[in-house]
Amino acid sequence: LERKLSAASDEGNQRLLLNVGGVRHETHVATLRNVPSSRLSRLAEWHVSGGGGRLEYFFDRHPAVFNSIIDFYRTGELHVPLEVCGAVVKRELDFWQIEEDQIKACCWRHYRSYIENQRILNSFNRSLEHEQDTVDLSSLRGWKLLQMKLWLIMDHPRTSRLAMIYGITSFLFVAASIAGFCLETLPGLRPELMPNITNTSCAGEQKKLHVIQTSNEALNVLDFTCTVFFTLELLLRFCVSPNKRRFVLSPMNIIDLLALVPLYVQVIFEQSNLQSCYMNERFVIEIMFILRIFRMFRIFHLVKHYQALKVLVYALRASLQELLMLFIFLLIAMLIFATMIYYAERSDDFGAGSEFSTIPIGFWWAIITMTTVGYGDVTPSTPVGYMVGTACSVCGVLLVALTFPVISNNFSLFYEHVRSRSLSPRVREESDDV
Amino acid sequence: LERKLSAASDEGNQRLLLNVGGVRHETHVATLRNVPSSRLSRLAEWHVSGGGGRLEYFFDRHPAVFNSIIDFYRTGELHVPLEVCGAVVKRELDFWQIEEDQIKACCWRHYRSYIENQRILNSFNRSLEHEQDTVDLSSLRGWKLLQMKLWLIMDHPRTSRLAMIYGITSFLFVAASIAGFCLETLPGLRPELMPNITNTSCAGEQKKLHVIQTSNEALNVLDFTCTVFFTLELLLRFCVSPNKRRFVLSPMNIIDLLALVPLYVQVIFEQSNLQSCYMNERFVIEIMFILRIFRMFRIFHLVKHYQALKVLVYALRASLQELLMLFIFLLIAMLIFATMIYYAERSDDFGAGSEFSTIPIGFWWAIITMTTVGYGDVTPSTPVGYMVGTACSVCGVLLVALTFPVISNNFSLFYEHVRSRSLSPRVREESDDV
Amino acid sequence: LERKLSAASDEGNQRLLLNVGGVRHETHVATLRNVPSSRLSRLAEWHVSGGGGRLEYFFDRHPAVFNSIIDFYRTGELHVPLEVCGAVVKRELDFWQIEEDQIKACCWRHYRSYIENQRILNSFNRSLEHEQDTVDLSSLRGWKLLQMKLWLIMDHPRTSRLAMIYGITSFLFVAASIAGFCLETLPGLRPELMPNITNTSCAGEQKKLHVIQTSNEALNVLDFTCTVFFTLELLLRFCVSPNKRRFVLSPMNIIDLLALVPLYVQVIFEQSNLQSCYMNERFVIEIMFILRIFRMFRIFHLVKHYQALKVLVYALRASLQELLMLFIFLLIAMLIFATMIYYAERSDDFGAGSEFSTIPIGFWWAIITMTTVGYGDVTPSTPVGYMVGTACSVCGVLLVALTFPVISNNFSLFYEHVRSRSLSPRVREESDDV
Amino acid sequence: LERKLSAASDEGNQRLLLNVGGVRHETHVATLRNVPSSRLSRLAEWHVSGGGGRLEYFFDRHPAVFNSIIDFYRTGELHVPLEVCGAVVKRELDFWQIEEDQIKACCWRHYRSYIENQRILNSFNRSLEHEQDTVDLSSLRGWKLLQMKLWLIMDHPRTSRLAMIYGITSFLFVAASIAGFCLETLPGLRPELMPNITNTSCAGEQKKLHVIQTSNEALNVLDFTCTVFFTLELLLRFCVSPNKRRFVLSPMNIIDLLALVPLYVQVIFEQSNLQSCYMNERFVIEIMFILRIFRMFRIFHLVKHYQALKVLVYALRASLQELLMLFIFLLIAMLIFATMIYYAERSDDFGAGSEFSTIPIGFWWAIITMTTVGYGDVTPSTPVGYMVGTACSVCGVLLVALTFPVISNNFSLFYEHVRSRSLSPRVREESDDV
Ligand SMILES: [K+]
């Protein structure tokens, strides 16, 4: 039976021998006609019109992918070979003039995953390059050369041994400043509030002046030393910066500047007559107080030194869509569960009396339950409330379980990429020109 | 030794040359007889009866899968090639007339995973298509055309720029309505309960009427505006809906309608004499109050706008069996641990005195412990109770760890599918005809 | 250069042509001598001693695996082809007489994973078969046939429609019994403790008799009905059981029996004079009370009905080693952290005064912290205690993260196996004879 | 068209036939010139200069990898075949003189993962070997032989049945000692503090002597027995140790020694006049008390007996970089969130009054929230505090989700490696010479 069929096709249809990269595939002209307007269907027409004299056609292409392509001609289903990277498949599909949307759903994931990874890693590499503006020191002279050398020492801790030492020193100052900031809040070391009632020239009424003066002496010295160091550093870095505009717009530099403001404002006010008028105002004190928080943000200087932090930042940036998804899911679940717990727990007509007196309290409860933190500061206490609480906690666990494989993908990808890059040093140049 | 064997088989058994898609496989007739009633065993019989004159048989099939099939004839074990998608293997097995249940347990997972994914993704694609009823606007005239255009604008935010603007406006109203609903519960903005004792015509006894009247003025205006908007929208959408029956049965439209009821009921009651009789009843007030909760469910309008929510809904629907499994596991563990903690903690003969005074309280404790929320509102306090608590928390962590890889599978699959589809626009058409 | 080398080898060493399943591999005699006492090295010796006249040797084996094997002869490193299942590789290694411990560490995981999965799945299938003792009804007559039919109806809910209906009815009784058991503990429905001081014949001192008598009437009726049903069912099932010994030793039947004891003991005691002597004793009441807990364990009858529960049981049994590992890790961490928190928090010389007054309290705290439940009933309150708490919580998160991929493996494997089996019905028979 | 092109190349460029391990690849000389200074480009030059007479070149190399390499010559993109282990690819790249940094980003992960795993597993195997110093007993005589035999019995529980029995006995003593240590802290068994005011010779002022004397009698006996056993064991093990220096520096032996100190110090002090002077001192009592904690660390003797613990230790050591990353991420997030919650919750100008009175309290809160333990001992109570708390809990969940796949990798790898090794005993020798 089988032989008769093949004998029939031997006579009726002409057999073609396709030599793809050394591997010979035999097929019939009828098979190649199955996918119109592709390279092989045109070859079949050409072969028939030419009398079918020639039996072998040679193509200098990947033989493994051609297996799938000739299979597509035979059966009409395009599946992808799993031993070949998706990018190679894409290139071969382009050559054979077959559209990628013919790929079946089952193979689509394998096919895309490699192309996706390549796309994300290339943009990641480009971001890294963007930061490492390679400078040609040999073309610089005089002041320009000195400026650039200082810039590299102060801003690129990995370029030289001196830069590394400076970087560590600078970070120790940051750490000291943060430590001082934290210690200041301890009861024993906390600055006392001195009611300062002497100078009442500009406002008639007698206000209590809450001036932050008599603190721990050691902490004051530390504070002063750090402030001087950071001021000098910021000025010097501004002077030697090769691109002033980019320097001014950099978020880290703005944080550094804002962190310096409170102390200088205080010094200025203390030396002038303005103090009594404005330092009294609640508003000014509040702003000064809030600006002190920027000291803490100096911790982000660590990004310059520690590459895993860079990976984290880029991974979060690349996963923005997935993070947004998680937030929207949490938001919707929060709204639903907060309303439900409010209704379930209201003891009286308007919820007054229960712990869940308002819906916004329910927001807080729902979030803390869904992230499985569960402080227990507000908890349901009615049977219906217990049911809502059960649903909320299970729902939180589900949301986390569903979205996390999707979110953690990019970080693992970037981290493994960076680690294998740092282990094989020559890859750096390669990934630059990808 | 080896040569003698092969020499013996040269004389005794006849060697066949099978050319499968250009790749030549040599084998003996005896080997092909190993699997009876398959295509190749019949070929072997035919070959022997025909005198074995012909040496090569040509099959226009996938060569990689044939490796596994000829291996099955040789060794009696059917393993699947891992470089080929399971769907291709299935097709080839059908051609060679070998049953898929011959596949060994070790390869079964690889084989099925692709077929499973294809099945799930195809049903997912069909669900998406089902929603996107593509309309041929060119075939419509006059009112029908206007109706359909309005319908697309109001219900399909992605079809045009105007539809997008309308969609955003509509969603802002939803957001405003929800914000108002939440703010209403804040102490400062909460409506006061006015005892309303004037009208006591239908019931003899003097009841306190808790009418929700004097609320914050701005919130009242917002409430009124939103209600008018939603009423008009619902009416207009009903008018232009091309399929009234489907419109009426749609859950979102029912929610929209129910959310409008409380305000209209209140208006009607206030204008009529019915108020005094029915508004007094606890039952009516309760229902009115509960219906207000439907306002919150308007948040689900977001599903229309945000595709990741659609993915979540379909993924949960596709994982129903796995979710049911999680719930049953949690239920059983809850029953067991609640009983055990009740027995472990009872201070007196019947548990009175301890925090776990009833088994249902134990349910609550067990669920909150197993989801690792752990509010701490009820905690064990006896040594045996500590042991039950330890078992319960470890068991919860285990249940979650065991079932989550199984549950999160479908969401990742759908999400990656949708994302790669949205990146390569032409795939849309392809996945439609799968 | 290359050509000269190959020319040299052409003259010096003899070239062999190995035809493995139709794919020709060329190699030198010297290469085959690299791995002594294997099939190919003996072939090479035989070839040389025979004068090397014959050039091609035919082996009816898997060609893809032979790639790796000839590569091992060439380079001395045995790597495994990733497109072939590990079980096939094992079979081919046996044929070529190469030991599996030659496989390099990098490929070992791929190689073993398939063999491991096959081993675990086969033992899983055997466990399932062990339960499903297939009975040949046609060979039975009279009472034996009736007995077996009743047995199938009562114990195998999936064998017939009647069995399914009976199974559901039976489970509804279980559910009703459990519901009654839980409701009994609610304050409104709780049985009152009647001091029963009438009969004081055998003990001189006057004891308070806590007899559980006057409970809610409906619950009493439910309790009585369920007890009668379960008694009859147990008796009938024992009568029709084909294997009495296995029936008696089955844990579920022992649970069923123990759950019936308390009520019958109570009935017996109430009817006899023994009551006053023994029912007074705290010990007897305690045992009766504890035996009531077995009612709850009737929930495990669900295993018979719900296959996912069976999967869970077998997965936990197959992961016993991994679970033991988790418990030992938790135990060690618990001991260390409990000691540390006890020392960190002791306010006085012997810890008296702090919340962590004893080390066992520290055990409880450490477990609840490491599973991230965190009730907050005991919390550290000193700086050193905070550090220990931080270490403990991070350590718990780490332990869970490290061990869970290892533990959840088997459950996913079994679950997917069962699901794909239930989707393709014919696989059942196949997996039976594996 | 296609034929014309191939005809043109037939005339213009010479076609080469490369036979790599039996598989023929056809290509043009021009293609081989694409990658300069590689083995094939030199072959092409040699072929052309030699007149192109010879048509086939034979290479005894892996044919599957050559597919990718010839593809690199054709297209300029180096992708890796996914059916071959990365280590094989590396070896083949070296042979063909192509640098690995030419591999595209999409395939890099597959390529490196096998090489990484091999590197980590080899260092893991080396660590295991390092511990198992294999001794050749046959070369020893007399005392040396006895010493070594005793050493193996006392320190290597897996070498003989006697060693196993000794190991279990020894560990039972450890368990008993730890149990006694924990029980001592229970209120009923706690040693009473005896004010000991008799002997006041060296200090003028009258101090209260808190001597730990009158404890539970059974615990004292247990304590004494264990101490004697551990002392004898330590002495004996030191005597028979083949490498005294390594013995003295081993952390486990130092722990054993330190755990013995407190009891001996107490005995010495009680027998001498020193007691009254030094035992009074808070400092000495404190140190004695703290040294008692080393008893608990004897639990680490379990590492010798239980291989999964060894796997855990090595996995943590191999993942040091990833653990450091997790700690730094947690540290930064802790600093930021602690500052923010301090500012958000301060009721007055300096935070006094709120639960978050200092920033270090905020550290504790942030860590406990980010690990989702959530004790609830300090919780935010202002709207801004709720927002910070929400951000902190979501951030904690994210950090854990992002870093855990990266951290848990090594443990799974090691665990599966050890398990499959223990299942196939002969692999042990193989992995030794890797
Ligand atoms: K928690």
Ligand SMILES: [K+]
């Ligand atoms: K908690």
